[in-house]
Amino acid sequence: MLTESQAWQVLDGVPDPEVPVVSVVELGIIRELRCSDDGLTVVVTPTYSGCPATEVIGLAIRDSLLAAGAPGVKLETRLDPPWTSDWIGDAAREKLRAYGIVPPGDRAVSGAAQPIRFVRKRLTCPRCGSNDTERLSEFGSTACKATWRCRSCLEPFEYFKPI
Template sequence: MVTVDTARRVAEQVPDPELPMLTLADLGVLREVEVEDDGTVVASLTPTYSGCPAMAEMRADMDRRLREAGFERVRIRTVLNPPWTTDWITPAGRRKLADHGIAPPGAKAGGRITLTLAPTRRALSCPRCGASDTEETSRFGSTSCKSLWRCRACLEPFEHFKEI
């Protein structure tokens, strides 16, 4: 018998292909898991942004993991509205990012990101030593979702997961 709880437990364990320390559930990309009347498991995913190159891999990994767990009928649905936001990253996901040396995103002011035409000045704490004397070295990191920073106190580089 196919149950939503069992399917959800499997779906919640699928890792993110770009940030494998996080699951898609930690990242807030896994939106919903349903079981249709015919037993089809439907997992709904929201990409972190519309051009996310990892979305195909996320869909394939989710499909494979559910099938390996014994679910014969699987459909992966992409949900674009409402758009994903870094506010959906779980507290556990934020801890995992910091534990792996990536500064987690902060909360968006008023639930919105303000467009500014001048460079944004922000203070980040180093995820390694906690110092606030840090500097951005590159607006783009290993993925477009991250920027590169350096701590002036411990001199270690680190990535920051940008607020979206």
């Protein structure tokens, strides 16, 4: 039987399938973990309700926990409150940047309303640091990312949109 602490460690090793540089814990989609004699219940909030990776994430969570010794794993999806990019931790934001994805801007103060802004005048290129960038498409490889290009180094990059 896994302890709650061990289960969290296992979950922290489960990569997001679309952005494997961050774990599902770092991305902030694991909302709750409950332990019982029957096994573990993991509450997951997908980045958006139509996220195509939700099923893959669920299987990876289940397989990882069972392989680590959990007697059973139950997954619950929680859509309320909806996931927000504010749940991405500081370390994960730096991992995204190093991976070539510009993380969303500053996080909201806890409990304070923050307007969603999809358009920014300039982003900093995660490769060369230039601010001479342009948006190519509002949608990137997934709906939660936009495609940008640096005019200085000419490299494309993705921007993880604030949600």
